[in-house]
Amino acid sequence: MKIAIVGGGISGLALGYLLKEGAPNADVVIYEELSRPGGKIWTERHGGYLLEGGVNGFLSNRPKTLELAAALNLPPLRSSDKARKRYVYSNGTLNLIPEGVLDFIKSDLLSIGGRLRIALETVVPRTNKTDETLSEFAIRRLGRQAYETLIDPMASGIYAGDSTRLSLKSCFPKIYNLEAKYGSLIRGMLKMKWAARKTGKTVSAGPGGALTSFQDGMGALIGALAEKLGSAIVKNRGVVSIEKTAAGTHSIHFKDAPSEEADVVALACPAHAAASIVKDLDKKLSRALSEIPYPYVTVVSMAFRAEAVKSNFDGFGFLIPYKEHRKILGTLCDSSTFPGRAPEGYMLFRTMLGGARAADVAALDDGKIIDTVFSELSDIIKVIRTPEMIKIFRHERAIPQYNKGHAALLDTINQLLTAHSGLYLHGNSYTGISVNDCVEQSYSLKSAIIGKHCL
Ligand SMILES: Cc1cc2nc3c(=O)[nH]c(=O)nc-3n(C[C@H](O)[C@H](O)[C@H](O)COP(=O)(O)OP(=O)(O)OC[C@H]3O[C@@H](n4cnc5c(N)ncnc54)[C@H](O)[C@@H]3O)c2cc1C
Incomplete structure (x- = not known):
């Protein structure tokens, strides 16, 4: 056959x-x-740098990719602890994204009103709609501020998508099921955490697990x-x-x-x-x-001497909510996520442009793409010198929406x-x-x- x-x-x-x-x-x-x-x-070596032109890893909380790698005798490489630090750019600065539902409430990334609105999530009734956009769902359950600052950038980080069009049920089935089963995300999370305590497992509303790749x-x-x-x-x-x-x-x-x-x-x-x-x-x-x-996404790898980056940004990366109207979707710091991605003393960043809301930006010519990324990085993470290395990866039809x-x-x-x-x-x-x-x-x-x- x-x-x-x-x-x-x-x-x-x-x-x-x-x-x-x-x-x-x-x-x-x-x-x-x-x-x-x-x-x-699409991985390339460029001088002392290891560049990912597309996918940069997978999460370790689901077994099959690890099982496949083991069958191929390929040892996995877990991301560094620093990579747990994730930022969102809001009101002109980088803010740490809180982990877990209670941290969301405590974080001053949102105003007191915005945080109280999240707490009210427990009394918002279940919907009877079978399919909702991510924005409809998030505004209804968590309020506009949490949607704009925290949920919308998640859509651009994972899908390079438009949260006013993406389906909650198809994109984030775990969250959809939490509401369907428990009537509230917070109540559902608390119940699951309580049940997980008995087994020693950890629970999160997000994907969970550690970002994983390989040495090469x-x-x-x-x-x-x-x-x-x-x-x-x-x-x-x-x-x-x-x-x-x-x-x-x-x-x-x-x-x-x-x-x-x-x-x-x-x-x-x-x-x-x-x-x-x-x-x-x-x-x-x-x-x-x-x-x-499938929208157009362009990925730009740019490296700088560490002393040329004047902010103390060194986590996994940052995402930018649409409401900030910046020209890039976000940037990952590959050199602090996995070892061996840049020579000692250099920082390697990977910036995403385009997606469902700004495909025209991804299609700009190389010169304009480089100017755009450099000017955004100068502003957001205070880069003060020109890059030591630049490489552009284009995905004309990148991610299914x-x-x-x-x-x-x-x-x-x-x-x-x-x-x-x-x-x-x-x-x-x-x-x-x-x-x-x-x-x-x-x-x-x-x-x-x-x-x-x-x-
Ligand atoms: C920029 C970017 C970053 C991403 N980062 C991550 C990440 O970090 N983690 C993650 O889990 N996922 C990530 N993804 C999602 C990722 O695309 C998928 O996880 C996965 O790589 C898709 O694999 P695939 O084989 O289904 O499709 P593809 O990788 O798209 O492969 C399809 C193949 O079909 C070939 N093909 C197309 N037409 C034909 C034809 N007519 N005849 C023969 N061959 C054809 C193509 O050339 C291609 O090789 C990212 C996606 C993009 C675009």
Whole structure:
């Protein structure tokens, strides 16, 4: 049986590796459009710097990525304790983000009125709406100030998204479920903490866990998978379309190579690419897939001598609420998050621009991007000298946006997919955008394919 996987990002590579391990008799092939596998995982060495052009890590609180790394003999690298310090830029300064619900209330990041409004969350009634935007939810439960200062930047930090459009249920299901189950986030958290005390576990409304990577960056995970997969990865092989043959297999057509046949096809490419690939096979499915938006995000790595940074900012990074109207989404300090990311005495920063609310900024030419980042860093973290190193990474279609209506759209997609036996959708476009989500889905899809096709 031949299984074709379209897309060699972490989703496609992890699925390919797991299928080869779990079904050694299957002929697994991964078609990747670019000359390098990895997709949004893109690590480069530049002088003494280790640069992450996309993904910079995964959280350790979910086991599957760690399990995959262990199977590949890749020791994980936990972020330093300093990386627990996270900031939000508000009213012209960097403020530490409080950890946990009670810290939220105590923090003077919000006015007394704003903090009291959070306390009132316990008496806000449950909604009967099945899908709400993040802003609708946060304003209703926590008040406008907490929404603008704390919740909105979370949406740009994780999704580069617009919190007035992102769906709470699809983006932050844990928080959605807290309200659905307990009627209040604070009451729910307290009950869960109380229950967790008995087991010694920790509980948080956020994702939890420690940010984790590898000594040689996230690219090491891609390198290890690519080594195991060897010639099963076919690079520079963009899939243009698929069609069903009379025999019930799939004919796969490429940009610059003769067509090939496969019994099973897993589209592990972004939804917009999947939409284009299935457009002759199923127009309705193609239309539904093309409705998932992907904004432009540009990532800029910039390094400075430590003495050129005059503020004492040294945590994981800072996020900027939309209400501040700055030109960047936020900046991470890679050199204080993981060891070995910059030469001794230098600080390495990674700034994100663009996203759902400012895609035009991400599309600026290199000169303007550099001027923008430098001027924002000069203002916010008081950088006083020109950078020692600059590298720009562009993601024209970066992160899928799970906007309000995403869950209903997924129902339509799944319904349409039932007409296409042997065709699977995979990757971060559907039920979770993180590396952990992609790896977990790879494990479950591997089992589904092996079970369904009796491998
Ligand atoms: C800037 C940025 C930072 C991020 N940071 C983090 C982070 O720190 N932690 C985290 O958990 N997540 C992060 N993410 C989310 C991240 O994208 C996912 O976690 C994960 O890497 C997505 O993997 P994927 O394989 O599903 O998709 P992708 O990485 O997008 O891979 C899809 C692959 O399909 C290929 N492809 C597309 N079309 C075709 C075609 N027609 N034929 C053949 N191949 C095709 C592409 O070239 C690509 O290699 C970040 C995303 C971005 C953009």
